[in-house]
Every structure is written in structure tokens, then in C-alpha cells.
Amino acid sequence: MGTISSAFSLMSQGLDADQSALSVVANNVANANTPGYTEETPDWQQNQPININGVSYGDGVTETGATSVRDSVLNERLDQQQQLASASSARLTALNTVQVLFTPDSGSSSSTAGDIGSDLTGFFSSLSSLEANPTDNSLRQNVLSTASTLAGDISNAASSLNSQRLSLDQEAAGVSSQVNSLTSAIAQLNQQIMSTSPDSDAGTLEDQRQQDMSQLSQLVGINKITTENSGLEITTTSGQLLVSNDTSVQMTNGTVNGVTNFFLGGVNITSQLAFGGGELGGYLTARDEDIPSALSSLDQLAYSISTQVNAQNNAGTDLDGVSGTKDAPLNIFNEPTAVSGSAANMSVVMTDPNHIAAAGLNDGTGDSSNAIAMAGLSEQQILNGQTPTDYYSNFVSTLGATVSSVQTENTAQNASVTQLQTQNDALSSVNLDDEASSMTTLERSYQAASQVLTMLNTIMAAALNLGDQTTVS
Amino acid sequence: MRVDPNYVTNLVSSLDQSQATEQQLTSELSSGVSITSLSQNPVASGENVLLLNQIQQDDSFTQSSSLVTSQLQVADSTLGSVVTQLTQAISLATSANNGTMNVSDVKSIGNQLSGILDEVQSLANTNYQGQYIFAGGQTSTTPFTTSSGATTYDGDEDTNYLETPNGQKIQLNVPGDQIFLSSGTNSVFGALNSLIADYSTGTVDASQAISDTESLGTALSFVSQQRVTIDNSISQLGSASDAMTNEQTQLIAAQTNLMQADVAQVSTQLSLSETQQTALEDVIAQLNSTSNDLFSKLPQ
Numbered sequence: 224m225g226t227i228s229s230a231f232s233l234m235s236q237g238l239d240a241d242q243s244a245l246s247v248v249a250n251n252v253a254n255a256n257t258p259g260y261t262e263e264t265p266d267w268q269q270n271q272p273i274n275i276n277g278v279s280y281g282d283g284v285t286e287t288g289a290t291s292v293r294d295s296v297l298n299e300r301l302d303q304q305q306q307l308a309s310a311s312s313a314r315l316t317a318l319n320t321v322q323v324l325f326t327p328d329s330g331s332s333s334s335t336a337g338d339i340g341s342d343l344t345g346f347f348s349s350l351s352s353l354e355a356n357p358t359d360n361s362l363r364q365n366v367l368s369t370a371s372t373l374a375g376d377i378s379n380a381a382s383s384l385n386s387q388r389l390s391l392d393q394e395a396a397g398v399s400s401q402v403n404s405l406t407s408a409i410a411q412l413n414q415q416i417m418s419t420s421p422d423s424d425a426g427t428l429e430d431q432r433q434q435d436m437s438q439l440s441q442l443v444g445i446n447k448i449t450t451e452n453s454g455l456e457i458t459t460t461s462g463q464l465l466v467s468n469d470t471s472v473q474m475t476n477g478t479v480n481g482v483t484n485f486f487l488g489g490v491n492i493t494s495q496l497a498f499g500g501g502e503l504g505g506y507l508t509a510r511d512e513d514i515p516s517a518l519s520s521l522d523q524l525a526y527s528i529s530t531q532v533n534a535q536n537n538a539g540t541d542l543d544g545v546s547g548t549k550d551a552p553l554n555i556f557n558e559p560t561a562v563s564g565s566a567a568n569m570s571v572v573m574t575d576p577n578h579i580a581a582a583g584l585n586d587g588t589g590d591s592s593n594a595i596a597m598a599g600l601s602e603q604q605i606l607n608g609q610t611p612t613d614y615y616s617n618f619v620s621t622l623g624a625t626v627s628s629v630q631t632e633n634t635a636q637n638a639s640v641t642q643l644q645t646q647n648d649a650l651s652s653v654n655l656d657d658e659a660s661s662m663t664t665l666e667r668s669y670q671a672a673s674q675v676l677t678m679l680n681t682i683m684a685a686a687l688n689l690g691d692q693t694t695v696s
Numbered sequence: 697m698r699v700d701p702n703y704v705t706n707l708v709s710s711l712d713q714s715q716a717t718e719q720q721l722t723s724e725l726s727s728g729v730s731i732t733s734l735s736q737n738p739v740a741s742g743e744n745v746l747l748l749n750q751i752q753q754d755d756s757f758t759q760s761s762s763l764v765t766s767q768l769q770v771a772d773s774t775l776g777s778v779v780t781q782l783t784q785a786i787s788l789a790t791s792a793n794n795g796t797m798n799v800s801d802v803k804s805i806g807n808q809l810s811g812i813l814d815e816v817q818s819l820a821n822t823n824y825q826g827q828y829i830f831a832g833g834q835t836s837t838t839p840f841t842t843s844s845g846a847t848t849y850d851g852d853e854d855t856n857y858l859e860t861p862n863g864q865k866i867q868l869n870v871p872g873d874q875i876f877l878s879s880g881t882n883s884v885f886g887a888l889n890s891l892i893a894d895y896s897t898g899t900v901d902a903s904q905a906i907s908d909t910e911s912l913g914t915a916l917s918f919v920s921q922q923r924v925t926i927d928n929s930i931s932q933l934g935s936a937s938d939a940m941t942n943e944q945t946q947l948i949a950a951q952t953n954l955m956q957a958d959v960a961q962v963s964t965q966l967s968l969s970e971t972q973q974t975a976l977e978d979v980i981a982q983l984n985s986t987s988n989d990l991f992s993k994l995p996q
Contacts, residue, residue: 583854648702
């Protein structure tokens, strides 16, 4: 049988529950801007009814805590997409610095410094000008000065590429320590989660773990496998173990062939990481694919021009009537020994313009047949079946196309990240309007409970006084 | 359905994007160049390299062409003077050959012919900017010297060419011996030296002298023929140079078309972008105002 005092007890439970729920709301509002915080909803539980003489009486309510509003599938998709987006974003940043070196020359007078295409044309044009008057000192001087400009710009571009590669290497090397601190944090959180809430959502701990996971996803491509008791196993996209429940495997750096390589448990995983996503993946793709490919194109260009021009110059007669020999070659450019490194080492070794062999072999010094032959190299397919200018033109188009495709890729991935982020925020982030509305509801419910309590008090007083109004008020 | 409470953040990133677009468009307007990086238009960037190459080649050919044209004009006028001298020599020889002159007159004609020989030799040794123009490839060696009645050639048979960007080769010189010493006695110097020898004693062997005079006539017409070669080169250079200038003009137009910003189009895009930005800013300001928050509506 229900009594007034049991009604009192029900109401005080209600007040407690409301307060508890209000504190959940307050916590949501307080954490509205906390990164990684997931909105929590109060859990209400109806108390077990009591049976007295076959009649069931309600026994009030208890607030049993709070549950985070979370969709782990959505989180995982967000992480996956984030890996791709940050990989392409890191790669794009690197490629943008690369393409600045080859900014298109806009002027029609083609005198802009630093443009290799114009330099190539300038050099071969200076040789064809020499045809007009092969003994003219100023024309000869001009050949050497355009050669220096060409060699200087190519070697500058190559050394800039090398230093960009180096700085990417350093940035990549810095990533592994961040990865390590995140994986240890996740391992620790795993341990806590597995011991405190093996069967349910771990709330704040889970928030932290998810936050660490998404940071880790930005750095390196990962796969996540949920184990029993709410533990986690994390591997790189290529399957090397990073975290297994409460233990983490440390990533170590080592130098192989002058660049930083990455090891997990003694295994070199650098090449797998390069395509695995995350910032590190982007850095490594740029470091090991994009920049070396640009460098090797420049090397090929420098090598072919240096060797072909030198060979042709040695096949003629200079202004002093001398022809180059094997022991005393008349080289205009520093003769490269191997294709690799040719661009960085390209320079003009000839100092005396008289040594330009404009005349043909055994011809008088006023002859220009060798100058014609040297100028003709610009029309010959001396580079993989292409003329030097065609080769350079292809090179810039290819580079531009690569940058542009990474740009498109990055834009699409970022859009998809934004979309997933919006979905996730719609579900999990704190909506202040919602909180205001729940607060109003809870406030009203608290007020109602208080009111009921006041009424019960009056009723109780009436019962105690047994009709006499003065004894108890 | 719940919505993303952070939509203002997304709007701000749209605002960033529209600002970046404006920046890009403004820089296009101020520089006049539409392609400022390879990735903006990879194909056009590659094409640009080829166009600039062709333009520069045409430009450089036009310059070389004006340089060699003056050299060829010097050669042409020199040969003109040679023709004048030889015509005079033929008329002197003809007057000596008619048998009416006394010994001293004949000797005097011989002396005048010697003078003409010297003159022609010095014309054949003409240099342009320090380079002998009738010496083949040996442009630093004096090509013709005469001693004891014989003129020798120290140049060579080398012919120089200027190659146009289209690969056409234009001849820049005629080796001196081809003009002046080509066929033994029928050559300019051969015939002149024979005539000088014919008149040196004062008594003329009429038949020999007439035949030598005819040889000089043949040599003269040969010089004129060689002069035609030079004239042809001058006119070839002229038309090649004109063609290159025309081509250059067209290529520059094409290159400008490819790389330059279309001001009208860019301005329109810029104004659209500005409108969008203003709209976004208004929306953000509206959303950020406190009256849109349910908390602000709660009783204080």
C-alpha cells in the first residue's frame, strides 16, 4: 500500500535524478567546444515496482549515468577518408613547392630569368647567331653566357629539388615520434577501457581514444580491428602491427641511402608507408616518387645537352685552328660521367670563347659548319626521341598534370571528409539548442517534483494535525 | 533530424575558399597573366614552352639575317666595283689591240692594266669587320697575292650558310678562287696577268692579245654570274626574314592568347566571387548573432 511517506521518497528520488540529469546536460554545455567530446545523454531507469498484496506500486526513477552518442562505423569511415585527404594534402604542398621552380614564362620576349625552357632556346639561338659571323667575339661570348645561364638555372633547379627532398625527409622523420606517442597513449587507454568497461561504451575514455585515433589517421594510414572487451588492434594499412590491446610497437627511424627509412619491429616498412596514406604517406610519395622523377628528368636533360654539345664542339675547329682531342677536349659544359646528378653538377667549364669550335674539322676558322651542327642539336631528337625543347615542354606538362590531378584528388577527398565530419557532428557533437531544450524540460520536471513535495508537505501537516490547523504548519 | 551544430565553421571555410579565389583573380588582373603555375593548365604550359622557343628562334634569325645581309651587300658592291674595273681593262686592251699604238702607248696601257690588277686584287681582298669575305673559310688570311706575274689564292673552297628556323640553308659567301681564279687563263687574274705580260715589251702579238682580251671578257661575265649568287642570297634572306617576322607576329598572338588573362572574363568572375563573399559574410553574421541561440530565449 502506497503511503504519503513513500510518495515523499519517490519525489526525492525524482529530484535526485533530475539533478543528476541536469549535471549531464551541464557537462555537455561545458564541453561544447572540447575537441573529440561526444555528446552524452542521461540514462533513466524506472525502479523495480513493489508488489504489496498483489498490487504493483511504481517505485520512482533513478538516473544511472550517461551514454555517449557515437557511431563507430561513421568514425572509422571518417578516419579512413582523413588518411587519404592528409596524404594528398601533404603531397600537394610538396608538389606546389616543386612546381614553383618551373613557373611558366609569360613574356614573349623570353628574357625571364630562371625559366629553363627560355634558357634552352637562348642557348641554341646563340649558336645559330654564330652562323652569321663565326669569328665574331661578341657572338662567341654570347654562346658562353647563354650556356652559363642554362647550366646555372638547371643546376639551381636541381639543388632546390634536392633541398626540398631533404626538408621533406626531415618532416617525415619527425612524424614517427608523434606516431609513437599516440600509439602508446592508445595502448594505455585500451588497458583502462578493457578493465573499466569491457562490455559498454567507455564514455570519456572512448572519446580520448577516438580523438587519438583520428590524430593518428592524419599522420599515417591505419586499419582498426576491435577485439574482445572493447580493446583495439591497430595496424598500418599494409598490415604491420602498431597497437595490440595494451601494448604498442614503437616506430623507429634509420638512414638508408641517405634518406630516413621507417622500421616497425625491425622491419623496414618505408615503401609500404609511401602508399599507405596519412601525412607520412604523402611526404614519402613526394620524397621517393615525385621529386626523384622531376630530378631524373632534369638529369636526363642536363646529361644529353652536356654530352651532345661537348661532342659536337670536339668535332669541329676552334678560332685558334685547334680541334678537341680525347686528352685535350674542347668542352663547353662540365662533361658528366653518369646521368644521375648531371643536373646538379651542370656548369660551363669553357672560359675562352675562342674555344667554341664553330668551324668544321680541318676547315678554316671562318667556317660555320660546326656552329650549324651545334645549333642543329636543338632540332635533333637527342632526348629519348625528342628535341630538348619538346622534352622540356613534355616535362612541364607532365609535372603540371601531376600537380593538377593531386589537387583534384585532394579537393574531392577534403569534400568527402567535410561531409563525413558534418554527419558525425550532426550525431555526436553538442548542440546547444538541444541542451537548452533538455535543460528546460529537466528544470520543469524538477519544479514539478518540488511542487509535489510541497503539496505532500501540506497533506502531511493536515494528517498530523488531524484537522486542528494550529499545531503543525 | 539533427543537424551539424558547427555549420558556421563550414561556412567560414567556404569564406576562405572564396577569398582564395578572389586573391587568384586579382593577381591575374594585376599581372595580366592567366597561368601562374603549371597545374593551372598543364597542356598550355607545355605549349607555351614550344611557342616561346619558336618565337625566340624567329627573333634570333631576323637579327642574324640583318647582320649577314650587310656583309652580303658589301660583297655585292665589291663585285660591282670589280666589274667596273674589268670593263675598263677590256676597253684599254681593245684599244691596245687595234695595232695603231706606238711602243710607249702600249707600255702605258700595260702599266694601267697593272694598276687595275692591283685594284681588283685589293677588291678581292676586301674585308668586313676584319674578316676577308672572298677567302672561303680562311677569313683571317689575305686570300690573294701576286708575284712575278702570277696571282695565287690562299683561301679555301669553304662555303658558309645561315640556316633558317625552317631548315632552309642560305649561302653566305662565294669562295674567292671561284670568282677570280676559276678556270686558269679564263680567270680574272689569269687574263689580267696575261694581258700585262702581252703589253710589257711594247710590241703586241695581236692574236695572243685578242685571245687574252676575250678571256678577260669571259672572266668578266663569270664574275657577274657569281654576283647573281650573292644577290640571290640577299633576296632569299630578305624573304626568309619577312616570313619569320610574320610567323613571329602570329606566334606572339597565339602565345598571348594562351597565357594572357581575359580581363572581361576575370573581372566578371571577380565580381561574382565578391558577391558570394558578401553573402557568406552576411549569413555568418546573422547566424552568429546571439538572438539565434535558444539559451538566449530562456527566462533570465
